[in-house]
Amino acid sequence: MKKFVVVGALALAAIVVLAWTMGGAQPMRWIEQPVSAGTATGGVTPQ
Secondary structure (H helix, E strand, O other), X not given: OHHHHXXXXXXXXXXXXXXXXXXXXXXXXXXXXXXXXXXXXXXXXXX
């Protein structure tokens, strides 16, 4: 189970880095949809 979590985290990090380097902030918008905007920006959003 731990291995799956690590692989998932690495995959997510790779996707974020790829989107960031390929097109700046624009492609990040589709990542912010499933995740809360607070998590994507590093802040905390109240529910």
